Amino acid sequence: EVQLVESGGGLVQPGGSRRLSCAVSGFTFSSHWMHWVRQAPGKGLMWVARINSDASSTAYADSVKGRFTISRDNAENTLYLQMNSLRGDDAAVYYCARATTMSSPLRDWGQGTPVIVSS
Amino acid sequence: EIVLTQSPGTLSLSPGERATLSCRASQSIILNYLAWYQQKPGQAPSLLIYSASRRATGIPDRFSGSGSETDFTLTISRLEPEDFAVYYCQQYGTSPSTFGQGTRLEI
Numbered sequence: 001e002v003q004l005v006e007s008g009g010g011l012v013q014p015g016g017s018r019r020l021s022c023a024v025s026g027f028t029f030s031s032h033w034m035h036w037v038r039q040a041p042g043k044g045l046m047w048v049a050r051i052n053s054d055a056s057s058t059a060y061a062d063s064v065k066g067r068f069t070i071s072r073d074n075a076e077n078t079l080y081l082q083m084n085s086l087r088g089d090d091a092a093v094y095y096c097a098r099a100t101t102m103s104s105p106l107r108d109w110g111q112g113t114p115v116i117v118s119s
Numbered sequence: 120e121i122v123l124t125q126s127p128g129t130l131s132l133s134p135g136e137r138a139t140l141s142c143r144a145s146q147s148i149i150l151n152y153l154a155w156y157q158q159k160p161g162q163a164p165s166l167l168i169y170s171a172s173r174r175a176t177g178i179p180d181r182f183s184g185s186g187s188e189t190d191f192t193l194t195i196s197r198l199e200p201e202d203f204a205v206y207y208c209q210q211y212g213t214s215p216s217t218f219g220q221g222t223r224l225e226i
Contacts, residue, residue, distance in 0.1 A: 035216075037164075044207065044218060044219070044220045044221045045156075045158075045164065045207055045209075045218040045221075046218065047209075047215055047216045047217065047218065050216070059214050059215065060215075061215055062215070095163055095164075099211075103149075103150070103152050103211055103212055104169075104211065105152075105154035105166055105169040105170075105175075105209070105211055106154070106156075106164075106166060106209070106211075107166050107175070108166075109163040109164055109165065110163065111162075111163055112163055
């Protein structure tokens with residue numbers, strides 16, 4: 001069974017940092033591209049970042065570029081999102097999701113981890 | 120980036136009726152790399168349709184997708200009570216990937 005379990009969310013002050021993790025099981029992690037998608041309270045989905053299977057290529061939404069870093073540890077079957085210089089509009093539930101290749105839909109999603117940005 | 124516009128914003132129907140949801144792109148979507156997701160309250164989204172018309176594993180055949188280039192449709196032939204949810208389209212052919220704003224399907 002494919003499982004993706006996010007963790008690391010919580011309350012963070014504006015300007016602060018947070019690292020999210022996504023532990024996966026049930027599939028060959030090192031063969032899949034991975035994504036982060038977020039959803040602000042009561043809002044729609046927004047793609048945040050993606051990383052290819054061997055971590056040689058990453059891409060980001062313009063709104064997070066230069067502040068967020070996606071990475072992965074294929075030995076530990078874990079995906080990460082390092083978030084720096086957090087702003088109020090970064091508050092959201094953050095989902096990790098798996099894809100097969102660069103041009104693939106998001107076939108499986110985690111349950112999400114909430115990030116609250118407030119002083 | 121490609122902007123996806125979904126319509127209507129809210130669709131009010133009854134079980135047994137047919138639902139037609141639209142997703143229009145600001146430019147042609149490469150190789151029809153368009154997906155539809157369903158999201159129920161408090162849950163993560165789940166994949167319904169990919170490549171515009173292919174059902175994901177385990178998706179009942181009352182769900183169908185169609186369209187090409189800039190105009191895409193998700194059709195639910197006979198609504199079941201569990202189908203009332205929010206539906207999102209996503210293009211994944213051009214970076215950055217983008218989502219539509221969603222259509223809420225309500226009873």
